[in-house]
Amino acid sequence: MANQQWSAFMASSPQVSSYISILSSAEGLFVFTSALAHLFIILFAYRKGEKWAWYVSLVITTIGHIGSIVENINIGDMGIVIVDIITLVISYGALALAAKALLGKGSA
Numbered sequence: 001m002a003n004q005q006w007s008a009f010m011a012s013s014p015q016v017s018s019y020i021s022i023l024s025s026a027e028g029l030f031v032f033t034s035a036l037a038h039l040f041i042i043l044f045a046y047r048k049g050e051k052w053a054w055y056v057s058l059v060i061t062t063i064g065h066i067g068s069i070v071e072n073i074n075i076g077d078m079g080i081v082i083v084d085i086i087t088l089v090i091s092y093g094a095l096a097l098a099a100k101a102l103l104g105k106g107s108a
Contacts, residue, residue, distance in 0.1 A: 061091045
């Protein structure tokens with residue numbers, strides 16, 4: 001598949017390309033639902049100052065990015081790995097700022 005157009009790969013391996021398409025769609029659905037869950041946590045629990053929301057945000061962020069990094073390393077797409085790492089660092093920076101504000105408070 002390396003250095004081959006997707007259309008040529010589909011023609012030469014229709015079952016494998018169909019499987020990859022289904023896998024990509026499932027991954028997209030997983031990312032969308034995870035982001036939606038994260039959004040609801042931020043909009044409702046996090047805004048109320050509930051500490052568990054910060055920890056859940058940390059876990060969701062870590063699992064999502066590390067999973068993507070591992071997958072793209074296995075695929076060999078190092079450009080996306082670098083983008084994932086940069087995004088993870090930015091996300092951790094934002095969580096660190098939020099931790100100072102949210103977790104620095106007294107017990108809720």
